[in-house]
Amino acid sequence: MTLIVPxxxxxxxxxxxxxxGVARPTAEVTTIGYVDELGGFQxxxxxxxxxxxxxxxxxxxxxxxxxxxxxxxxxxxxDYISTGVINRYTLEKQLAASPAITAAINHFLLxxxxxxxxxxxxxxxxxxxxxxxTTRLTETGAVAPEQGGYGNFIIPFVFGILLALSxxxxxxxxxxxxxxxxxxxxxxxxxxSVSARQxxxxxxxxxxxxxxxxxxxxxxxxPLLLNLASSSIGGFISTIQLPANFIVLAVVYFILxxxxxxxxxxxxxxxxxxxxxxxxxxxxxxxxxxxxxWFTSLSMFFPDNPIWVFxxxxxxxxxxxxxxxxxxxxxxxxxxxxxxxxxxxxxxGILLLTIRIxxxxxxxxGKRPGIGEVxxxxxxx
Amino acid sequence: xxxxxVSHIGKSFTDKVVVNDLSFSVAQGEIFGLIGPNGAxxxxxxxxxxxxxxxxxxxxxxxxxxxxxxxxxxxGYLPEERGLYKKLSVLDxxxxxxxxKGMDRRSAEEKANExxxxxxMLPHKGKKIEELSRGMGxxxxxxxxxxxxxxxxxxxxxxxxxxxxxxxLLKGMLFDLRNQGKALILSTHQMNEIExxxxxxxxxxxxxxxxxxNLAEIKAKYRSNxxxxxxxxxxxxxxxxxxxxxxxxxxxxxLDGNTTPQQVLExxxxxxxxxxxxxxxxxxxxxxxxxxxxKAHE
Numbered sequence: 001m002t003l004i005v006p007x008x009x010x011x012x013x014x015x016x017x018x019x020x021g022v023a024r025p026t027a028e029v030t031t032i033g034y035v036d037e038l039g040g041f042q043x044x045x046x047x048x049x050x051x052x053x054x055x056x057x058x059x060x061x062x063x064x065x066x067x068x069x070x071x072x073x074x075x076x077x078x079d080y081i082s083t084g085v086i087n088r089y090t091l092e093k094q095l096a097a098s099p100a101i102t103a104a105i106n107h108f109l110l111x112x113x114x115x116x117x118x119x120x121x122x123x124x125x126x127x128x129x130x131x132x133x134t135t136r137l138t139e140t141g142a143v144a145p146e147q148g149g150y151g152n153f154i155i156p157f158v159f160g161i162l163l164a165l166s167x168x169x170x171x172x173x174x175x176x177x178x179x180x181x182x183x184x185x186x187x188x189x190x191x192x193s194v195s196a197r198q199x200x201x202x203x204x205x206x207x208x209x210x211x212x213x214x215x216x217x218x219x220x221x222x223p224l225l226l227n228l229a230s231s232s233i234g235g236f237i238s239t240i241q242l243p244a245n246f247i248v249l250a251v252v253y254f255i256l257x258x259x260x261x262x263x264x265x266x267x268x269x270x271x272x273x274x275x276x277x278x279x280x281x282x283x284x285x286x287x288x289x290x291x292x293x294w295f296t297s298l299s300m301f302f303p304d305n306p307i308w309v310f311x312x313x314x315x316x317x318x319x320x321x322x323x324x325x326x327x328x329x330x331x332x333x334x335x336x337x338x339x340x341x342x343x344x345x346x347x348x349g350i351l352l353l354t355i356r357i358x359x360x361x362x363x364x365x366g367k368r369p370g371i372g373e374v375x376x377x378x379x380x381x
Numbered sequence: 382x383x384x385x386x387v388s389h390i391g392k393s394f395t396d397k398v399v400v401n402d403l404s405f406s407v408a409q410g411e412i413f414g415l416i417g418p419n420g421a422x423x424x425x426x427x428x429x430x431x432x433x434x435x436x437x438x439x440x441x442x443x444x445x446x447x448x449x450x451x452x453x454x455x456x457g458y459l460p461e462e463r464g465l466y467k468k469l470s471v472l473d474x475x476x477x478x479x480x481x482k483g484m485d486r487r488s489a490e491e492k493a494n495e496x497x498x499x500x501x502m503l504p505h506k507g508k509k510i511e512e513l514s515r516g517m518g519x520x521x522x523x524x525x526x527x528x529x530x531x532x533x534x535x536x537x538x539x540x541x542x543x544x545x546x547x548x549x550l551l552k553g554m555l556f557d558l559r560n561q562g563k564a565l566i567l568s569t570h571q572m573n574e575i576e577x578x579x580x581x582x583x584x585x586x587x588x589x590x591x592x593x594x595n596l597a598e599i600k601a602k603y604r605s606n607x608x609x610x611x612x613x614x615x616x617x618x619x620x621x622x623x624x625x626x627x628x629x630x631x632x633x634x635x636l637d638g639n640t641t642p643q644q645v646l647e648x649x650x651x652x653x654x655x656x657x658x659x660x661x662x663x664x665x666x667x668x669x670x671x672x673x674x675x676k677a678h679e
Contacts, residue, residue, distance in 0.1 A: 184464020188428070189478060189522075192453060198450070
């Protein structure tokens with residue numbers, strides 16, 4: 001997972017180049033026919049690679065279509081001005097006309113309708129009146145270093161998904177390891193060598209370190225891959241940017257998220273009978289982790305709803321929620337402070353509670369205690 | 382200073398009392414047998430000694446102190462049900478578990494090679510644990526329990542699953558450890574092993590101590606008042622003998638309350654009999670075990 005993610009990204013860039021190399025637009029000229037029943041559509045018959053040829057009657061056009069002289073034709077009916085209907089005829093079975101053909105017909109009709117009535121430059125504006133360029137200003141009126149937009153959102157979104165996935169993987173891994181040690185009784189040898197506190201802290205820190213390595217590899221490889229992608233693919237990809245504070249917060253929340261789910265897994269590993277049962281139980285806790293991902297589109301369009309503040313501070317959803325929100329809007333400092341504080345306290349609290357109950361349930365093979373029993377032993381343990 | 386001092390420990394799970402007011406001590410340089418029927422509380426007692434679970438009441442001191450992280454390094458443990466990391470190689474498993482006992486990597490590796498060689502397992506040191514047979518895995522786990530030169534070694538059913546060759550090998554190593562002054566606790570229900578190895582024993586049943594002390598003394602106490610005799614010729618009537626039981630190749634003479642084996646021997650010798658074997662009958666531990674446990678069942 002650590003190296004696979006950057007490698008897959010690299011592979012995708014490569015595949016994109018390969019495909020785009022093969023599918024580079026050919027200079028072949030397509031000829032399509034039209035029948036002008038309304039009159040007045042004679043000019044602008046060369047639309048880039050598409051050439052339009054006029055026919056007197058639909059029968060002539062059909063004949064040319066069948067013989068292969070034209071690839072398709074359309075009829076501009078007499079009531080076109082009032083209905084806007086254009087009838088298109090083709091031999092192909094397709095979902096819709098190709099964007100290139102639609103654009104060519106569009107442009108041909110528009111140019112002919114407006115010919116002589118407005119200046120040439122106005123025709124272009126009527127065709128595409130809006131090219132929205134947004135610039136975010138700071139409170140002093142200067143151009144903000146960090147601009148918004150979808151390009152800003154992509155990296156946090158991808159990171160959010162990866163974080164959720166790697167947390168789920170690693171907590172499953174920890175549960176499996178603990179389950180195995182319980183099942184083969186190696187835990188007894190371990191506990192006759194170290195204390196429960198050392199054992200659990202070691203496991204949690206181990207998983208935390210694995211998370212740190214993972215996020216380091218991704219954070220370092222992300223700008224490199226992004227550069228590579230924007231230079232070779234361009235377009236939308238080149239608008240992708242890494243928000244300035246993103247890297248720092250991504251690392252912080254990655255590690256905290258890892259640690260939180262590591263202590264949770266250890267707690268569940270301690271009370272559950274086997275690794276399979278443990279994995280079912282941890283599922284209950286990974287659901288809140290995924291909530292921010294489910295509501296991605298809502299948080300994109302309504303970034304200021306107070307519900308996101310709750311998910312930012314609620315420890316189980318905080319890691320993914322904060323990373324996602326970074327791409328959509330600005331998170332107030334107090335929310336970040338509160339969220340990190342709650343996370344850190346939860347991690348320490350759960351770890352301490354787990355150490356208390358760990359020893360009691362560790363050797364109760366094959367029997368999971370009820371919630372009431374666990375609560376009782378928290379008091380007495 | 383005793384290696385282990387257990388005083389009045391008790392443990393219950395939910396509402397079942399598993400260990401009830403149990404006290405014993407184990408000296409350095411002895412092999413101590415912990416015996417009892419299944420479910421008697423042997424393993425729970427060992428787990429409390431090893432600090433794997435806490436006793437509800439009572440105290441355990443190991444080498445003069447309460448068990449701490451530091452004392453855990455002087456302690457070796459072979460649990461009853463065994464397992465190691467399946468995907469790890471033999472050498473890595475040993476070195477990792479030795480490092481938890483505070484050994485550095487180099488000396489752990491050195492000692493591991495030495496012990497592997499001694500047990501004939503050296504050719505397997507690169508193999509994964511899952512490739513080993515059950516008996517081999519057990520030898521590896523035994524190595525793990527003694528590699529760090531512990532002062533106290535606790536072995537729960539160490540011979541289960543071993544072939545006769547490995548059993549002898551293990552016994553030899555246990556005697557070596559005892560001669561080095563280590564304390565060994567052996568928990569088993571194989572009585573012949575206990576008789577062969579142990580100096581003192583504790584027999585528990587239903588979590589309580591039923592027999593405790595020197596093995597020879599216990600056997601003397603439980604001996605029935607009879608002698609075993611192999612001889613040539615006719616036996617006839619012997620004064621002081623109330624019953625003659627004929628076994629294959631020998632006769633068991635049950636004595637009355639006032640006659641000692643010495644007196645019987647003198648009477649037989651005075652008759653000029655050829656005596657090939659004359660032995661005061663001590664019951665095997667197995668029989669004592671059955672008698673004591675059986676009595677408790679009644």
